[in-house]
Every structure is written in structure tokens, then in C-alpha cells.
Amino acid sequence: MIVLDGKKTSENIQLELTEEVAQIRQKGGKIPHLAAILVGNDGASETYVASKVKACERIGYGSSLIRLEASVSEAELLKQIDTLNANTDIDGFIVQLPLPKHIDEQKVIERISPEKDVDGFHPVSIGRMVLGLPGFLPATPAGIMELLERYKVETAGKHCVVIGRSHIVGSPMSILLARNAYPGNCTVTLCHSKTKHLKELCLQADIIIAALGKAEFLKADMVKEGAVVVDVGITRVASTETKSGWKLLGDVDYTKVAPKCSFITPVPGGVGPMTIASLLINTLKASKK
Amino acid sequence: MIVLDGKKTSENIQLELTEEVAQIRQKGGKIPHLAAILVGNDGASETYVASKVKACERIGYGSSLIRLEASVSEAELLKQIDTLNANTDIDGFIVQLPLPKHIDEQKVIERISPEKDVDGFHPVSIGRMVLGLPGFLPATPAGIMELLERYKVETAGKHCVVIGRSHIVGSPMSILLARNAYPGNCTVTLCHSKTKHLKELCLQADIIIAALGKAEFLKADMVKEGAVVVDVGITRVASTETKSGWKLLGDVDYTKVAPKCSFITPVPGGVGPMTIASLLINTLKASKK
Numbered sequence: 001m002i003v004l005d006g007k008k009t010s011e012n013i014q015l016e017l018t019e020e021v022a023q024i025r026q027k028g029g030k031i032p033h034l035a036a037i038l039v040g041n042d043g044a045s046e047t048y049v050a051s052k053v054k055a056c057e058r059i060g061y062g063s064s065l066i067r068l069e070a071s072v073s074e075a076e077l078l079k080q081i082d083t084l085n086a087n088t089d090i091d092g093f094i095v096q097l098p099l100p101k102h103i104d105e106q107k108v109i110e111r112i113s114p115e116k117d118v119d120g121f122h123p124v125s126i127g128r129m130v131l132g133l134p135g136f137l138p139a140t141p142a143g144i145m146e147l148l149e150r151y152k153v154e155t156a157g158k159h160c161v162v163i164g165r166s167h168i169v170g171s172p173m174s175i176l177l178a179r180n181a182y183p184g185n186c187t188v189t190l191c192h193s194k195t196k197h198l199k200e201l202c203l204q205a206d207i208i209i210a211a212l213g214k215a216e217f218l219k220a221d222m223v224k225e226g227a228v229v230v231d232v233g234i235t236r237v238a239s240t241e242t243k244s245g246w247k248l249l250g251d252v253d254y255t256k257v258a259p260k261c262s263f264i265t266p267v268p269g270g271v272g273p274m275t276i277a278s279l280l281i282n283t284l285k286a287s288k289k
Numbered sequence: 290m291i292v293l294d295g296k297k298t299s300e301n302i303q304l305e306l307t308e309e310v311a312q313i314r315q316k317g318g319k320i321p322h323l324a325a326i327l328v329g330n331d332g333a334s335e336t337y338v339a340s341k342v343k344a345c346e347r348i349g350y351g352s353s354l355i356r357l358e359a360s361v362s363e364a365e366l367l368k369q370i371d372t373l374n375a376n377t378d379i380d381g382f383i384v385q386l387p388l389p390k391h392i393d394e395q396k397v398i399e400r401i402s403p404e405k406d407v408d409g410f411h412p413v414s415i416g417r418m419v420l421g422l423p424g425f426l427p428a429t430p431a432g433i434m435e436l437l438e439r440y441k442v443e444t445a446g447k448h449c450v451v452i453g454r455s456h457i458v459g460s461p462m463s464i465l466l467a468r469n470a471y472p473g474n475c476t477v478t479l480c481h482s483k484t485k486h487l488k489e490l491c492l493q494a495d496i497i498i499a500a501l502g503k504a505e506f507l508k509a510d511m512v513k514e515g516a517v518v519v520d521v522g523i524t525r526v527a528s529t530e531t532k533s534g535w536k537l538l539g540d541v542d543y544t545k546v547a548p549k550c551s552f553i554t555p556v557p558g559g560v561g562p563m564t565i566a567s568l569l570i571n572t573l574k575a576s577k578k
Contacts, residue, residue, distance in 0.1 A: 117411055127411070130416070171464070174479070188479050
């Protein structure tokens with residue numbers, strides 16, 4: 001069994017990017033610049049945005065953090081987005097989700113210029129992904145693809161079961177793994193809350209992408225010997241084992257499933273760190289346009 | 290076994306649209322207007338475009354046919370598209386594919402304003418479909434969805450196998466049937482040329498969408514009793530049985546498969562006529578924006 005080490009892989013990618021940015025700087029080229037808009041003071045959002053900004057600083061990108069009050073109007077937020085769209089120094093930017101309830105998230109996502117949509121959530125980015133055209137892939141699916149590629153996981157002709165049809169992970173993963181490319185060329189079964197016989201389907205799978213957001217949902221008796229398991233879930237649960245009083249669990253019952261797998265991602269340290277790596281890769285791509 | 294009669298259903302839809310256009314006319318509203326650009330003189334393309342124009346005339350839509358020489362430059366074609374994009378009388382338009390080799394089809398598709406993209410091929414249309422946002426669905430998948438709905442075919446929790454991953458049929462069908470709506474909520478397996486054990490997968494399917502373009506590919510021993518079979522293929526083969534010397538075959542070995550099915554689409558007269566109905570529905574929708 002080989003652990004798909006997202007933490008280490010993300011670090012490697014960041015080292016490669018550091019090197020590339022240094023070369024760009026030496027040649028007097030445009031230094032990639034990522035901006036993030038953070039609305040309000042949600043704890044998790046603060047943490048995510050901070051880690052993105054820190055990663056930019058570490059590898060030599062420019063970064064900007066725009067903080068807005070939770071009470072900001074939708075119009076004001078859209079104006080901020082227009083400003084970033086027009087700012088040629090900023091190559092890509094993200095609006096950290098979720099947003100306060102009085103703001104229409106979809107409207108906000110669609111206001112971001114597709115050329116700067118490094119989160120890959122804009123309909124144009126999603127459409128280009130489906131059509132196999134160059135563009136920004138959503139960061140988490142892109143991170144999973146990168147991880148599979150770097151570990152040379154075979155995918156062609158494999159049966160992949162994706163559990164969960166979210167717009168940001170399950171649905172794009174089902175599209176990416178089915179396309180005629182590497183990683184890809186899988187026979188893909190997309191499962192969700194209405195799926196019957198999920199266990200039987202999982203037992204047929206060579207590759208399972210667990211992205212439903214239920215702690216330790218995927219049990220050992222649902223996984224066939226030698227399967228590849230990618231765990232996208234992160235659920236915070238109370239724990240007496242840790243000082244903090246909580247721990248992170250994935251969608252996979254890791255200790256029991258791992259021994260059956262050819263490859264598996266841990267939680268934490270699997271898919272999570274790859275998401276940031278993808279965001280940084282997307283930002284570099286945006287800066288080269 | 291119930292035949293999903295696309296011809297009859299398309300006629301019904303066109304009657305409904307005729308009625309609606311008559312009411313719009315009475316109220317002095319905007320009459321829907323569809324334009325088509327036809328490049329060159331390909332026989333099949335001529336036939337398709339002519340039938341679209343004729344359908345418009347029959348139901349009371351405005352229609353325009355713009356014919357361009359096969360030698361037209363890409364720049365000239367793009368200029369024509371810009372003209373149609375800007376023409377407020379024209380609600381929607383299509384560029385009949387395929388285009389001559391010297392023209393970049395993708396560039397042409399992306400030049401069409403998403404607001405007038407009644408074929409639903411633009412990345413914005415595809416992205417909005419994936420995200421479940423309002424927009425134009427690609428005409429053939431939309432036609433299949435309409436047919437399933439009008440015959441009240443149950444889909445929730447069913448296992449659907451889609452054979453073929455084309456951008457215009459297989460891939461969008463896999464997305465539409467998996468989404469949380471009716472028709473939809475299927476567990477969807479997307480199969481293609483790299484799929485192994487296709488027969489075993491098909492035998493698990495409650496619903497099969499055959500969209501690979503190989504005449505009579507799906508045999509009776511690949512279909513379980515009571516399955517719903519939708520045949521998207523149209524292959525023209527030589528025939529001594531017809532006056533014309535050829536006949537149209539679907540991707541399904543109809544005479545042997547049909548007796549096992551709960552529902553099945555014939556070829557011709559199944560999915561084909563529904564594509565035109567969808568185009569007309571999309572055009573009405575465009576005119577109401």
C-alpha cells in the first residue's frame with residue numbers, strides 16, 4: 001500500500017514554483033500575484049485564506065488580502081471584484097466561500113473575469129473543462145489529478161466510482177476522470193444520495209473518490225483488494241485524543257481501508273494540501289497569459 | 290414495451306409552440322426568430338438546416354438562412370456571427386456543423402453570444418448546465434430529457450449507463466441524468482472506447498443511452514429485462530430493402546432489443562425529431578429574455 005502523500009507533493013510543487021518564480025524575477029518578468037477577498041470573520045475561512053496568502057509569500061508570489069465586513073452589501077462586493085478584474089497587476093483572485101446569506105454567491109462567482117478565475121468555479125471554467133479546452137480547473141479536482149499523475153497511478157480503462165456530486169468536487173472529478181487523457185479514460189460511475197446498491201458499486205471499483213462529506217463513511221467491506229482510494233472529506237469531530245479537543249476525519253475509515261488499497265490518500269495530508277498547490281499553479285498560469 | 294415516439298412528441302411540442310406563438314402575435318409580443326448559418330453545400334448539412342428552417346416556418350417563428358461559400362474565410366464567418374449577435378430581431382442562431390477544415394470550429398462556437406446560443410454548445414452553456422443554472426441545454430440531450438419526462442419514465446435511483454462520451458451527447462447526458470432533478474437523480478456510469486466489461490455494465494443498467502455511433506452495437510444479450518433504451522445513433526447503411534438504396538440504423542439492434550425493454554426509442558423517429566423540438570424550445574426561451 002502506497003500513501004498518496006499530498007502534503008509532501010504539495011511541498012514539492014511549491015518548491016518547483018519557487019524556482020520558477022525566481023527565474024521569472026531574474027529575467028524581469030511578471031511576478032504572479034494572487035488576491036483574496038475575505039468577507040466577515042468566519043474561523044475556517046480565516047484559516048484557509050491565511051494559508052493561501054502565506055503560501056504565496058513563501059514561494060515568492062505577490063499577494064493581496066482584501067477584507068470586507070460581514071455586513072458589506074452585494075453591490076460593494078461586486079464593485080471590489082470589478083476593481084480586481086481591471087487591475088493588471090493581479091493575475092488571479094478568489095472570493096473565499098461561503099459568503100453571508102444576503103449575498104448571492106453565484107452572482108459573485110460569475111462576476112469574476114474568467115481570465116482571473118483561479119478557483120475554477122466560473123461557468124466558463126467549468127464548461128471549458130467539460131469540453132477539454134484549456135482553462136482553470138477547479139482547485140480540488142485539479143489537485144487530485146496532479147496527485148494521481150505524480151504517483152503514476154494507472155487510470156485508463158479502470159472503473160472509478162465517485163461518491164458525491166458536488167459542483168466543486170464530485171461532479172468535476174467524474175468529468176475529468178472520464179475524459180480522453182491521462183489521468184483519465186476511466187469508466188466513471190457517479191453516485192450520490194439517491195444511489196441504490198452503493199456498496200456493490202464500490203466493490204466493483206478500481207478507483208474510489210469519496211467526496212460526500214460523511215466522516216468514515218467508506219468501510220473496508222465496501223472496497224475491493226488493490227483499489228485506489230482518494231478521500232476528499234474533512235469533518236471536524238470532537239476527540240479526547242488531542243489537546244485541541246477535536247480531530248479531522250475523512251470520508252474513509254482509513255485504518256481499516258488502507259491495508260486493502262494499492263494507493264490511498266490520508267486525512268489530513270492528502271487532498272487538502274493539493275488544493276493550495278493547484279491554486280498556485282492556476283495563478284502562475286494566469287500570470288503567463 | 291412502450292415506444293418512446295419522438296416523432297409524435299416533437300409534433301406535439303411544435304403544436305404547443307404554434308399555439309404559444311399565435312398568442313404572442315395576438316398580444317403584439319416579440320415573435321421568436323431563429324437564424325442559421327450554413328457554410329458550403331454538404332448534403333446532410335443542407336438537409337438538417339432545411340428541416341430547421343421549415344419547422345420555424347411551420348410554427349410561426351421568423352427564420353433566416355445565411356449561406357456562405359465553403360471557401361469563406363474564418364474572419365468573414367466570425368464577422369457574420371458578430372452581426373447576428375448584434376441583431377436584436379434575431380433571438381437565437383446556429384452555425385451548422387461540421388465546418389470546412391480551414392475554420393476553427395471551437396473559435397466559431399465561442400464567438401456566438403451565450404444569450405443566443407440555442408444549440409447549447411458554448412462553454413458558458415455547458416458550464417451552466419453542469420452547475421444546474423438556467424441556460425440553453427445542448428439540443429439532443431435536452432430532447433432526450435423532454436422525451437423521458439413526457440413519457441413519465443422513472444429515473445430517480447435508477448442506474449443509467451451512457452455509452453459514448455461525445456461533447457454534444459454522451460457527456461452532457463451523463464451530467465443531466467445525474468443531477469438532482471427530474472429527469473435525473475440516476476446513478477450514472479459513463480462508458481467509452483476504453484471501457485472494459487461493457488456488457489456486464491450494460492446488464493446492470495436500468496436505463497441505457499447508446500450514443501457511440503456504431504450501427505446496431507447494443508445487442509439483446511447486453512440489456513436486462515425491463516430496461517429503458519434510448520438510441521442516439523444514426524448510421525446510414527446500404528440497403529436492398531429500400532427504394533433509395535440505403536437506410537438509417539441506430540446504435541441498438543432494435544428488433545431483438547425492443548421486446549426486452551420497458552421503453553425504447555426507435556430510429557428513425559426517436560431522438561432525431563426531438564433535437565429540432567429542443568432547438569425551437571430554446572429559441573422561444575431566448576426570445577423571452
